[in-house]
Amino acid sequence: MTTDSSLRSGPGTTGRRSSSRHGGDGGADHRLPGREHLPARQPVATAAAVPVLDVVVPVYNEEKDLRPCVVRLHGHLARTFPYPFRITVADNASTDATPAVAAALAAELPGVRYARLEEKGRGRALRTVWSASDAPVLAYMDVDLSTDLNALLPLVAPLISGHSDLAIGSRLDRSSRVVRGPKREFVSRAYNLILRSSLAAGFSDAQCGFKAIRREVAERLLPMVEDSGWFFDTELLVLAERAGLRIHEVPVDWIDDPESSVHIVRTATEDLKGVWRVGRALAVGALPLDRLARPFGDDPRDRAVTGVERGLARQLVGFCVVGALSTLFYLALYSLFRLGVGPQLANGGALLLSAVANTAANRRLTFGVRGRSGAVRHQAQGLVVFAIGLALTSGSLAALGAASGSASHGTELAVLITANLAATVLRFLLLRAWVFPARACPEPEDVR
Template sequence: MKLSIVVPAYNEEARLAQMLGVYLPYFGERYGEDFEIIVSVNGSVDRTEEIARGFRERHGQLRVIVDPGPIGKGGAIMAGARVARGEKIGFVDADGSTPPEAFDELVRNIGDAGVIIASRWLPGARVSPRQPWKRRAASRVFNGLVRVLFKLRITDTQCGAKLMTAEAWRAIVPHIGLTRWAFDVDMLFQTRRAHYRIVEIPTTWRDVAGSKIRIVRVSAQMFLAIVRLRMLYSRLRWVVALYDRLLGRVIELPSEMR
């Protein structure tokens, strides 16, 4: 199988159907049976699972896995990728902010890279409507911190559309330690440590209404999470246990990691 697309879904009853309604026919027309979409439902208390299973009855290329616990976006991606059968494994948000044509650009441009990611900040990217200034500012500050702390010369670590080879995924997944706010940074950092090439391309991205993210709270959580991650991969890793006891609940670490 050529392509697996993992869709992490947490309480997405309002947006998942529209996203699957465009992704399934688009990739079905272009890849036939040589692709699969895996909806990875995590901790949802709404009709997300029911909606996904309804699509599954009509589309053989759709698979649904469910974890009742709040394992976070990264945890849902890892669970979906664990059962993926494609030579390339991609991830995309359930809200449909990345249209299928834009995701397909990742597939067509990965070349010999280990990972290719969509960027909303490279020249040529099209973002509509323009995001509120608070989100833009938070994104730029976060990305600046990532560049300083991890030396990752990437313009947009947090865009939900990413694609990698199955080989690269298998090499880095045992080393990924965070499944929530710092997951993307951890994944890209591990990719670089494993000496796989990372490529960025400008993308088309639509701001879809219905986000449950509280920007101030999430910004603080993401900041604390990347500081923890940087300490984990430094000589200060001995401080992490204390850090987790003090701030584990704030950055929503899994209980087994506190």
């Protein structure tokens, strides 16, 4: 990829990156610094001010729409935004007059500059410009300005205040007002449904071209994002959410551009490939999300509070859900095995298989242990807990046989359920105290 390393700037901007960086040398310490409220506009000339916000407008062959877009965006920011700002036009290898239009805008409007890339890709453009920007808050929007600009300040305000790490506009919020055709509506909702079901995404609208991120967060996330096209921002959001970063959503008013050059089928195909790639990487623990876990050192869950066990309520809920599903799985296996073998063999086989699945599910969902490290040891310890459960349930079956001789299948199930309830309580205590004990949480280091 070839880029113009010297981003062309209009009057009133600076093309140099700030030499100061939070978080030490950026090598050994992968934690993000504490969120800070950015200072208000200082009474200095715009030419000397480092912009607080850098809005990137990625374009490809947009000679017709580029000027009206930038003029309107610049006017809106000049009227309503209380901080210094910059608008960066990121030209994705346009072959028409887009570079000339962008250069003219950079020369004409203060706070406007452009970057020229010799390869296409929205993600590539955002990565290039965001990586070179000195603004503490980075944003982007589509050149058609389908999103109403009144949502821009609400979008970036939580990032400026330090409350959130990323912010996205949502067309699928109940209070959003959206005008677009049924085909795009269906594709958008279907895509976000796929994200929720396959990647457990909690955000509502992945592909709205209206997003913002704090620079120090981008510095840690961008190296982890592989895609350089339309899936770029979805991958960014999924990784941010899995790393525990805070994503702020803003309902937007949005009007579809009927002349949009986006190829829906090709874009959807690439997005589905990206979903598969990211889902597989998350499943095998191939992503270094631990670099961003507990990133700021200001998480109240990291504070030592006497008399309160850490995460007990959440672990109980997760354990109960996993336990209920495991019990149903166990009973189904027992009923299946009982068709061919005696009750003791059926119970042992069903309990063994359900115990392996239960340990794996509790490891990930209840106690938040990810990656392959220690997985074999955890399963071995889980089998010890299984042996205790086997003793309880087998003993119950033996006692039932001694008391009634030949009990009905329904009676066997009732006894097993009662025994499993007792084994479940013991299982939770052993898993929490022995298999997945809470690690001592060190005091957060001062990385400022």
